[in-house]
Amino acid sequence: MAFDYDLFVIGGGSGGVRAARVAAQGGARVALAEVDRYGGTCVIRGCVPKKLMVFASEYPGHIEDAQSYGWTAHSGGFDWPAFKTKLHAELDRLEGVYRKILGSNGVETFDQRARLRDAHTVELADGRSVTAKHILVATGGRPVKPDLPGAEDGITSNDIFHLDDLPRSMLIIGGGYIACEFAGILNGLGVQVTQFYRGAQILRGFDEEARGLIAEEMINNGVDLHLGTNILGMEPAEGGWRIKATNGTEQVFDKVMFATGRAPNTADMGLEEAGVKLGRKGEVIVDEYSQTGVPSVYAIGDVTDRVNLTPVAIREGMAFVETVFNGNPTPVDHELIPTAVFTQPEFGTVGLSEEEAREREPVDIYCTSFKPMQQSFAGRSDRVLMKLVVSRATDKVLGCHIVAPGAGEMIQMVGIAVKMGATKTDFDRTVAVHPTMSEEVVTMKEPVRGG
Known part of the structure; x- marks a missing residue:
């Protein structure tokens, strides 16, 4: 059977773009579909804008320290609109780089949603269907909100970069790295930050001694951290949202952010209908070569919920190309990842x-x-x-x-x-x-x- 493409990649994040580019450089006919912005979570709504916000949030401390080193230095207010404008200009530039990488390597792109019709057929949102010898699912993940009264009115990490104004106060719910990173960022930018985490200590799964020191230092820096605490619900109130906490307290916050986990983007993708097995969280089940139970369908990155880190998705994409297009079966190495x-x-x-x-x-x-x-x-x-x-x-x-x-x-x-x-x-x-x-x-x- 003649296929339209040797490879069709669904998802234009770091892993999908790398796999598409490297396969195309090797002579494969490659297409890629992306429903949102090229660059994925990392570039558009994750690592890159977050790290730039970390830099911005650390300057008040630097300016304070400068005075201790003999400098006459004074901090004015933080201009969020000016920073946000520059931030989004940088994200636009990076998205352009990703698009250029694909174009210059001959990858055909579709700016629309794609789903599987069967093991070799991809159906595009505009109704077209195309065939491919191999299909690579690299659709990533998304933040999820808990099933609580009023939770639909809370924000997630995706929304932080689009706020018109910085709130005066914010409650962050969660104790993972996203919750803790944004607690530090917003605290540094002058927001009164309260953080609730239902567990006994933040950053579950990491070294206990390190977790303890980070929690202590966050509190010393001004984050109002409450462990063993969750919310029962939220409702509109004058000045924001009234929160009822499991410890019996009630408080009003300008904004409430949920950093309570992420889920793989596999809904309505036609995966199970095509024979691809999904796990309990909706993750695509793959073997050590990122291959699903359907031989022509592979998956990499956060959609597989293995190690959800950008450089890991990129390496999984490279190993996929080595295995499928270069005749060099390469299992993904998930050991000792810094x-x-x-x-x-x-x-x-x-x-x-x-x-x-x-x-x-x-x-x-x-x-x-x-x-x-x-x-x-x-x-x-x-x-x-x-x-x-x-x-x-x-x-x-x-x-x-x-x-x-x-x-x-x-x-x-x-x-x-x-x-x-x-x-x-x-x-x-x-x-x-x-x-x-x-x-x-x-x-x-x-x-x-x-x-």
């Missing part, structure tokens, strides 16, 4: 948490917490954390956790060593770069505890 959480303070992590490692084997924990020189000189009480989790049997560094300014930059470098299987002895043999915060990673000589 991650940064842009909370304030920032958090970088790779490998096992102390708790995970203890469940597997005997370990030694090397850990130090201190006031960094730059902030200490400025009179701040900020603390940082450096932690290594080491196998007692092999001396291998199983995990590294850093809570500090620039932790994301540091963990990228440490991630290389950990991925290579570096031992604590290798770290000890490395000469410290002085004076830096990161030198502590190679100067911790005695474990603080074992287990």
Whole structure:
């Protein structure tokens, strides 16, 4: 059977665009459909605009510190409309880059929704159907709101970048990285931030000691964090929304933001009808090669709910092309992925948490917490954390956790060593770069505890 395309990609985010481009560069006939904006969650409504907002929110602290270093520096008010205008201009530029990448590599694009009709047929929103030898689903995920009275009037992370004005007060519900990052951002921009999380500690799944320090520092920075707390519902009130909390309190906030989880974009995609299995959350079930139970259909990125990170989606896209178009079966490697959480303070992590490692084997924990020189000189009480989790049997560094300014930059470098299987002895043999915060990673000589 002759197909219209060798590959049809549904979804123009980072993973889908990379797979389409690389396959097309290898000579494949490729098409891609995107219903919204090219660049996906990361570029348009996630990592990129969020990180620019993190930068913006940190300037009041920088200006305060400058005075401690002898500078005459004063901060005026934050001009949200001016920042927002520049932010959206940058997102427009990046979307243009993504479109150009596809066009210059001969990928045909359809700016509309696409769904599966069968294992080799894609149906477009305008009624057209096209056939493809291989179909790649890369539709990503979306934020979801809880089933609570009034929740439809709350906002999500998608809406933050489009607010006409910054609210005076905001309640953020959730304790994952999105909730915690936006709590820090909005607090830094002058919004009175309250955060409710139903669990015992924020950032579930990460190292407990790191989570504890981040929570403490967020509170010290002015975030009104309430753990073990959820909302029962919200209703309109003068000045915003009245919130009833599970702890019995009632309060009015200008805005309420839900950061209570994300769901894969698989609704009404024709996947199950075509024979593709979906999981409990609606995620596409795939094997280690990103292949579904239907041989011609593959899926990558957040829609598979494996490791929901942009660089992982990109690597999954590359492995898919290697496997399907280059004749080189390449399983996706999801082990030892370095991650940064842009909370304030920032958090970088790779490998096992102390708790995970203890469940597997005997370990030694090397850990130090201190006031960094730059902030200490400025009179701040900020603390940082450096932690290594080491196998007692092999001396291998199983995990590294850093809570500090620039932790994301540091963990990228440490991630290389950990991925290579570096031992604590290798770290000890490395000469410290002085004076830096990161030198502590190679100067911790005695474990603080074992287990």
